[in-house]
Amino acid sequence: MNLKSFLAMSMLVTAGCSSYQPKEYRSYDEYPVYEGKWEEMVYSPAATRFALWAPTAQEVRVLLYDEGQGGSAVRMIPMEVGESGMWNISVEGDLKGKFYTFNAKINDVWQGDTPGVMAKAVGVNGDRAAVIDLASTNPEGWENDVRPPLKSFSDIVIYEMHHRDFSIDTVAGIRNRGKFLALTEEGTHTYLGEKTGIDHLKELGVTHVHLLPSFDFSSVDETKPDVPQYNWGYDPKNYNVPEGSYATDPYRPDVRIREFKQMVMALHRAGIRVIMDVVYNHTATTEGGNFERTVPGYFYRQDKDGKFANASGCGNETASERAMVRKYMVESVTYWAKEYHVDGFRFDLMGIHDIETMNAIRKALNDIDPTIYMYGEGWAASAPQLPDDRLAMKANTYKMPGIAAFSDEFRDSLRGAWGDDSKGAFVIGRLGHANGIKFGLAGGIRHAQVTNDTLGHALVSWALAPSQFISYVSCHDDLCITDRLKTTLPGASVQELEALLKLAETAVLTSQGVPFIFAGDEVMRDKQGVGNSYNSPDEINAIDWHNKTSHRGVFDYVKGLIALRKAHPAFRMGDADLIREHLEFLETPASNVVAFRLKGSPCNDSWINTTVVLNARTEPVKISVPAGKYWVACRDGKVDLITGLGMIVGNQLQVAPRSALIVHQ
Structure with a gap:
């Protein structure tokens, strides 16, 4: 979008076109910020409140449908402009099960139906939003659902x-x-x-x-x-x-x-x-799309030529800032x-x-x-x-x-x-x-x-x-x-x-x-x-x-x-200083071999001086380690934490080709 069309979109509407004249905005930074909770549909059996943030709109309508696809609107209700560019209307009666869309008139042009940008329930293919009681969607036991424990x-x-x-x-x-x-x-x-x-x-x-x-x-x-x-x-x-x-x-x-x-x-x-x-x-x-039909230009970045920027490689990039x-x-x-x-x-x-x-x-x-x-x-x-x-x-x-x-x-x-x-x-x-x-x-x-x-x-x-x-x-x-x-x-x-x-x-x-x-x-x-x-x-x-x-x-x-x-x-020490203290890379006698030792028992691990060798070579290698007795947990493509895979005594570890060895004291 170039500067000329951007300004035209946001300019005061000519007298007689609408009862409401939106403010002129020189830049997207001047657009109003709605401070409340951003909800486009709030249902109750007595009435349903609809809201749409459309600060450059002259008029906004909400259209009600019996089905999520096909058929004509059964009602078309004008919305009222409120604070910070938020349009609102409360519709009396129990609308549960109905579907709805919004349509905004901007720069004298009706933009076309959308389910809004914050729809939380939709019909098939997501073209119409749905009036729904979210509490009724909770499966049995949902109130007792808890996140599995996670310490780190x-x-x-x-x-x-x-x-x-x-x-x-x-x-x-x-x-x-x-x-x-x-x-x-x-x-x-x-x-x-x-x-x-x-x-x-x-x-x-x-x-x-x-x-x-x-x-x-x-x-x-x-x-x-x-x-x-x-x-x-x-x-x-x-x-x-x-x-x-x-x-x-x-x-x-x-x-x-x-x-x-x-x-x-x-x-x-x-x-x-x-x-x-x-x-x-x-x-x-x-x-x-939903964003462009609601607040044209605002949700996307533009390049120096006024066109949609494309850092995503998908034709646009959103303007998170x-x-x-x-x-x-x-x-x-x-x-x-x-x-x-x-x-x-x-x-x-x-x-x-x-x-x-x-x-x-x-x-x-x-x-x-x-x-x-x-x-x-x-x-x-x-x-x-x-x-x-x-x-x-x-x-x-x-x-x-x-x-x-x-x-x-x-x-x-x-x-x-x-x-x-x-x-x-x-x-x-x-x-x-x-x-x-x-x-x-x-x-x-x-x-x-x-x-x-x-x-x-x-x-x-x-x-x-x-x-x-x-x-x-x-x-x-x-x-x-x-x-x-x-x-x-x-x-x-x-x-x-x-x-x-x-x-x-x-x-x-x-x-x-x-x-x-x-x-x-x-x-x-x-x-x-x-x-x-x-x-x-x-x-x-x-x-x-x-x-x-x-x-x-x-x-x-x-x-x-x-x-x-x-x-x-x-x-999984989780701390950079602990890693620097305990993780030591060992010298290797050949290229394409990486070996490290976790010195001592970091984080109170039951294993001491755990050593890992990754051998990507097509021949076995020997790695020098401090003399001692080592229990094998991983060798030759197998892992066994219960009975282990044997013991190595001495100051050298031999590792088979294209395999890993994990031992500990």
């Missing part, structure tokens, strides 16, 4: 999943395949008896499930449940409503809400917290935390947002429950329209206490750089990445033994605490680790691939950062070489649950590492 962010083990990927395979034995309710079913298993669904998660031992976008998104037509449709969901439509295609009945507004709550409650009862992937950095559409956009994000996140008991939030392209907004969200969540976790991608697709020092980029993580970022340094050092699938790194034996591994093992904090890698990549500490550092080798975006290994080491046998995946996950799960596992990596899941599988069919994206049988050794290994981490606080 460093105790977290995250499992990232897409609803459909996790449960659509018929082999899983799940009735509600691809739905929220899939994660409420207990006792599901393959025909060979392997646990699936929520029982699989409990067996694996993760503490948090990270759900790919589960709010209402645009790309799946909810009216066609029998037509194969797939999307990751990074195309937001209604931020404050669960996605209808994951519900058993997308036409009934209460069903998607209730079933999402049932899912959260079931996971909580299983001892697992729930993280939502939130995408406030862009919307699916601009022109004709503007007061009402910041308020929107804070209220939306806290709504999910309070209404749905969500325990954490992962921010897509967090680097587009400004630091002040992210800290405001952290503060608001602290007021609800300081154990709610926040993290995100500390980058953008291209340069946003704010100075670097104001953005929630990875390099600025130290300015955002209690907020974490993904470590692409650790990821790339393990498996190879993003954007070039043909190049591997440490895990397949490529030289020059050892210091990147050390950087990740230390949790991204400043450590005297971590220096730049030999390839010239800077390894600059950006985390003040290890809980601000997400350790991972694979996620939904780009090739999963199995496909990456196949691409970078063509011709490798299944046994070699299993060994390399185990080595990579050992690094992730012994890192002082917060470990993050992509769903299915623990059973050697692949996506047939498709990295950007955002709309690929189930044949590409679905987890094949046969893999849990054919790669049972990999599952048991990852499960064992998670149990090891949870049992021994030395691997």
Whole structure:
């Protein structure tokens, strides 16, 4: 939008066009800020109050419908302008079960119907909002739902999943395949008896499930449940409503809400917290979208030519630094935390947002429950329209206490750089990445033994605490680790691939950062070489649950590492000074070997002088250690915390090729 059209949009309306003449605003900073709670629909049996923040509107109407789709409005009610640009109207009578839209007249043009920007219940495909009593959507026992205990962010083990990927395979034995309710079913298993669904998660031992976008998104037509449709969901439509295609009945507004709550409650009862992937950095559409039809231009940044800026790579970028956009994000996140008991939030392209907004969200969540976790991608697709020092980029993580970022340094050092699938790194034996591994093992904090890698990549500490550092080798975006290994080491046998995946996950799960596992990596899941599988069919994206049988050794290994981490606080000290005091990297006799010792018994760990060796070479190596007696917990692709895997006496540890060794005194 250029300056001329912006001013025209906001100018005083010519006399006679409307009874109300909105104020002229020279800049978006002058737009009024509504200080009250941002609610567009408040229901009671006696009357329903509607409200819409539209400070540049001349008129606003609310239209009532009997159905969520199709048919004409049964009533059209003019709204009254109130304070700070908020239009209001109270409609008497019991409207429960009705649907509604808003339409704003701006610069003498009716913008078109929207469900508003703060809709909390919608009909099919989210085109109309619904009048609903939210209290009636609570499943039985909801008032007694509590978050599983969490002492420290460093105790977290995250499992990232897409609803459909996790449960659509018929082999899983799940009735509600691809739905929220899939994660409420207990006792599901393959025909060979392997646990699936929520029982699989409990067996694996993760503490948090990270759900790919589960709010209402645009790309799946909810009216066609029998037509194969797939999307990751990074195309937001209604931020404050669960996605209808994951519900058993997308036409009934209460069903998607209730079933999402049932899912959260079931996971909580299983001892697992729930993280939502939130995408406030862009919307699916601009022109004709909810924001643009309500307050044109305000919710988005513009470039120097007045066009929509595009740091997201999706056609727009939101303006989190503007007061009402910041308020929107804070209220939306806290709504999910309070209404749905969500325990954490992962921010897509967090680097587009400004630091002040992210800290405001952290503060608001602290007021609800300081154990709610926040993290995100500390980058953008291209340069946003704010100075670097104001953005929630990875390099600025130290300015955002209690907020974490993904470590692409650790990821790339393990498996190879993003954007070039043909190049591997440490895990397949490529030289020059050892210091990147050390950087990740230390949790991204400043450590005297971590220096730049030999390839010239800077390894600059950006985390003040290890809980601000997400350790991972694979996620939904780009090739999963199995496909990456196949691409970078063509011709490798299944046994070699299993060994390399185990080595990579050992690094992730012994890192002082917060470990993050992509769903299915623990059973050697692949996506047939498709990295950007955002709309690929189930044949590409679905987890094949046969893999849990054919790669049972990999599952048991990852499960064992998670149990090891949870049992021994030395691997999750949670304090930068403690890590610098106790984490010592050992000298290695050859390249592509990283070894470290956790000196003494940090955090009162029952193990003493725990030592970890990661050998990415194709031949065995010997590591010198202080003379003593060492019990083996992990060796040759196996983990055993009960009886152990033997004992080593002396001052040398021998480590098999392409494997990890974990011992303690």
